[in-house]
Amino acid sequence: MTIELKPEQQRVIELAVHSGAYQNPDDVLDQAFSIIREQLELQDWMVEQREALAAHIEEGFLQAERGELIDGDRAIEMLRKRRAERAKGQG
Numbered sequence: 142m143t144i145e146l147k148p149e150q151q152r153v154i155e156l157a158v159h160s161g162a163y164q165n166p167d168d169v170l171d172q173a174f175s176i177i178r179e180q181l182e183l184q185d186w187m188v189e190q191r192e193a194l195a196a197h198i199e200e201g202f203l204q205a206e207r208g209e210l211i212d213g214d215r216a217i218e219m220l221r222k223r224r225a226e227r228a229k230g231q232g
Contacts, residue, residue: 146154157169204210211219 154166154169157163158166163169163172
């Protein structure tokens with residue numbers, strides 16, 4: 142495959158190689174493609190999380206409609222306990 146680069150793209154690749162961070166243009170492009178791949182994976186993850194969050198919100202609305210509510214102070218205490226348990230598990 143042959144690809145023609147725009148002058149600005151060539152300049153960026155040359156600057157990257159001349160900086161010493163990369164040994165050759167292939168290394169620059171490998172890194173660029175790796176970053177793009179990570180961004181696409183992150184974008185997929187965010188879509189998945191958005192759907193999960195929407196489901197949690199919907200569940201909360203249904204619980205509220207059924208009168209299954211928790212006092213605000215009690216909810217804050219529950220969240221603090223969860224955070225402390227997570228911190229213990231990571232430490």
